[in-house]
Amino acid sequence: MSAVFVAGEVAGRAVPVVAGVLGAGGVAVASLPSRVRMRAELRRRWRTWALSAPLFIGAFFVGRAGAFALAAGLGVVAVGEYARMAGLPRAERAVLVAAAIAVPGAALAGPDPRTTGALLVLAVLAAVCAGDAEQGFTRASRTLFGLLWIPVSLSGLVLLGDTALAVGVAVAFGDVGAWFGGTALGRRGPLARRLSPLSPNKTWAGVAGAAAATAAALAAVGAFTPVLWAAVLAGCVLGDLVESMVKREAGVKDAGSWLPGFGGLLDRIDSLLVALLLVMVVTL
Structure with missing residues (x-):
């Protein structure tokens, strides 16, 4: 396949399907009685769904350029969150941000292992050039994981x-x-x-x-x-x-x-x- x-097929069918589910869900959460413990949380989640669904689906109506913009936007925010959790230094954060844009961008021309390979080298090079003998391997490993987990995965929005x-x-x-x-x-x-x-x-x-x-x-x-x-x-x-x-x-x-x-x-x-x-x- x-x-x-x-x-x-998907774009035409997704809009009524998602709109219908969001509409039904909105009615359901609005009808929840005050005694329901998660009522406020569910309402916040529904509002987030209602705002994010048109952005996600709308990107695909723009075509491959829209898919790239979606992947890059999601990637830049996501790698920032990941870098903070992983405690990565500024150099590794810069590599991940660059990858969040470059990997989906390269995917516009089709699968290209050269771009990913170059970024994999950069992910390791930052720690090597810093001469970090104590945390260098940890830094490089966490950067490599983040690169594969976020930018490479999000390139699927363009490739698929x-x-x-x-x-x-x-x-x-x-x-x-x-x-x-x-x-x-x-x-x-x-x-x-x-x-x-x-x-x-x-x-x-x-x-x-x-x-x-x-x-x-x-x-x-x-x-x-x-x-x-x-x-x-x-x-x-x-x-x-x-x-x-x-x-x-x-x-x-x-x-x-x-x-x-x-x-x-x-x-x-x-x-x-x-x-x-x-x-x-x-x-x-």
């Missing part, structure tokens, strides 16, 4: 075409499905078992909810295949755990505090990053 598989839009919609639905699944089924029984010590609130019930929601989303936008669904679902599960691992070592609860209902941008796109990377592996 290639990115052409859903070309022309409309398939990237299908992935974005499915991941968003998957996050909501995981929350509903964990809330409804995650209290007792075999599905209540914790998924990983990295994220104690994540259960197998949440995985079941994400599986159902991602399948429904891909089908709704005309992009369902078993391979694509498996890659998106794996991204939803692993993405959250990867960011939890980073945050736990950094000793922070959220990657930021500016995005209402979520924390930081990385808290919102962690699943999307891994999903895009896995979809590129199985489709390109």
